[in-house]
Amino acid sequence: MISMLELEGISKSFFQKMAVDDVSLNLYEGEVFGLLGPNGAGKTTLIRIINRIITQEKGTVKYKGELMKGKHLASIGYLPEERGLYKTMTVFDHAMFLGRLRRMSRSEVVTSLTYWLEKFEIENWKNKRIEELSKGMAQKVQFICSVIHNPDLLILDEPFSGFDPVNVELIQTELMNMKSKGKTILLSSHNMKSVEEICDRVALIHQSKKIVEGNVTELRKSRKDGSYALRFRGSILALVNGLWTGFELIDKEEIGKDYFVAYISLREGYSFHDLLKVAIQTVEIEAAWEVLPSMQKIFIDLVTDKSLSC
C-alpha cells in the first residue's frame, strides 16, 4: 500500500487548551478514511493542519512521502465544514476564481466545470449568482469547487451536513467513483451510516486524542457481542417457547403480520448452529446473520467510555 498522507505526533493548542494531542494517522492511496469524533474533539483542527491553514506545534505531515509544502496543496481538494461562497458571484466566476487559485489554467477550469455541471445535470446554473441558489444547490457548487482541479487527495469536513438524502446519495456515489479512480478521500462526518457505507478505515478522535483506528469491518467485528438476528414468519411466542436456556431474546422487530426479526444472544457453550436447529423447528426462517454493532453504537460506546476519556 502506498502512503498518501502520513501524520506523526501532531499536537496543537489554543491558549493553553490542547486541540490536538499527539495524533498520528496514515492514509493510503485509493482508500476512503473516516475521521470520527464528537464536536470539539479536534477533527477540524487536524484537517486545517493538513491543509496548512494552521501550523502544528509538534509533529510532521507528509504527503506522498514528502514533508507537506505549499506546492502540494494544488493536488489536495478541501471542502470545509463551515463553507461559504461569494453571494454576488456567478457559479462560473466562482469556479474560475477557485480553480485559478489552485493553479489551473482558464481552459482547464472551463473543461472541468463543464464536466461536473453535466454530471450533476445542472448546466443551466452556470451563470446564476450564488444568492439565487438554494442551500442544497450551493452545496453542490461547493463540492464541485473542491474537486474542480481533480485532486489526488480530497478532504471533506462534514460533507453531508445540510444535504437531502438524494444529494447525500449523489455525493456518496461520486466519492466512490473517485475512489475507483485511485483518489484518496479523508472525510470527517457525524453521519455514521455514510461512514459505514463508504469508509474503508476510520479513526476516532476524542478529547484531542486518537482513541481508535482501524478497518471499519474489523472494528465492528472486534466489538461484536455474540448476538444474532433471525428474520422469520410465524409466531414470536412459538420461537420464545422453543428457545432453550442457552439462548436469550434481547430484542424483536415486527416487520409485518407474523413477520419478525428477532435478536438473540447465545450463552456460553452454544453456537449459531444450535440456534438455527432450535428455531427451524418452531418458525419459518427467511434469513439469519451475526449482528455487528453499528458505527453509531461503537462511536457512542467509545466516547462515553470513561476509561477512554482521560
Next chain:
Amino acid sequence: MKISWLVALRELAERIKTRSFITMAIIGPVFVLLIAYLLFVVGEKNKPSWKVLIVDPTQIMENKILSNTSGSIKYDFINSYVQLKDFENGTRYQKYDALLEVNEKVLSNKVGYLFYREKPSLSFATSVQFHLERRLEEILIKRFTKMTIKEFRRIKQPISLGFRNIYDPKNESFNLSGWVGFFFGGVILFFILLFGMTILRSISTEKSNRIVEVLLASVKPRQLMLGKITGIGLAALIQFLIWVIIIALGLMIMRETLFQDMMDASNWNFSQMTQQVKHQTISERLMHMNNYNDFVELVFERIKYGNMLFYFMLFFCAGYLFYGTFFAALGATSGSENDGQQFVIPIVIVLVIALWAGYYVLLNPESSLVYWFSFIPFTAPMVSMVRLAQGYNSGEGYQLFLSFFLLVLSSLFMLRIAGRLYTNGILQFGHRLKLAQFIKWIQNG
C-alpha cells in the same frame, strides 16, 4: 504574487460593480465641482448686471461689439452725442448703468471713457475693456492691414507677467496654495477611511460567511490579505482617476464657458486699462485682481496639477497601505462584524488628528511641529501634501522624500504585523477582542 494578484482582481471586480462605487464616482466629483463653482461665484459676488450705452456718433464700431457670454453686460448703441448731464438725469438714460464714449479719435489715441453711476468691479472693467479692445482690433486690422483677423490673432501673443512683492518673492503668504494641499491631503484621508472601511467589511464578511476557509486552503493568509488590500486599493485609484477626469472636464467646461473672460490674459493688458484702473498702482491692480477672484486664479493658474497629482499618488498609495493594514488586521481579528466596527473608532480618531495636523501646518508653516508631523506615518500623507503645496524652503526638499521613505518603511513594517494578526485571527470566531490577545497574536509569528 500571482495568487495575491488573482485575489486582488476578484476584489477589484466585485468593488467596481457595486452601486456605492458607481454612486461615489459620480457624486464625489460633482460635489467637488459644485463647491468649486460656489467658490468661483462667491469670488464674483456683488457683480451686478450692467447695461451699457455706447455713444458712437461717427459709427466707428458699426453698432457691433463682442457679445458678452455670461450675459451680465448688455450693450446698446446710440449714434449721436449724449451730454453727460443728460445721461445723468435724462429719464430715457436711467435704465443704463454706464456710458461708454467712443469718439472719432479712438483709433489714433486708443483712449475711451466709461462713465458709471456706481463704481464697477474690476471684473466688469476688464470685460468692457476686452470687448471694446477686440472690436477696435477688428476695425484697425480691416483698415490698416491686409491680414485677416484670424491671422492677426494667431501672431498676437499676450504675455503673462507675474508681479511679486520683493519681500515675498515666492508669494508664500498666498495661503490658498496651502489649501490646495489640504484639499489633496483631505482626499487621501477620505479615501483611506472610505476604502479602509471596505477592507474591514470585506474581511468581516468573508469571515462570517466562511468562504475564508476555502480560500486559505489554497492561499496563504498574508497573500490573501495583501491581495485584498491591493484590490480595494486599485478600486480606490480607479475611483480617484474618475474623480480627476470628471473634475478636470468640469473645470475645463467652466473655464471655456462661465469664466471665459476672466481667464483670457489679454483682459489684463494694463497698458490700455480703463481710466479707473489706469490711475491705480500696479500693486493695487494686482491686489484687486486677487480680490476679484482668488479661487479662480488659484484653480486655473496656480495649481501645479502634474506635480500635485504625482505626489498625491505616491502618498496615497503608501498612506493607504499603511492605514489599510490596520483595517485588515482589525477585520481579521474581530470576533464579529460589530466588534470590528467598534474598534474603527480609534482609527477614525487618528485620521481626524491627521486632518488637524494638516490644518495646523497650513496655519503655522514655520512651526517646529511641522517637521515632526511630516515624518510621523499617521500624519505624513496629509502634512506632506500641505507642505508640498506651500512649497518647501530652500534646502528642505529632502524632507518630502524622507517623509515618503519613512511612510513606505512603516507600511512594510505594519504589513508584517498585520500579517501575523491576520494569520492568527482570521479563523477565530465569536470571541471578544482584547488587547492581550492582540499582543499574543503579534508575538506568535
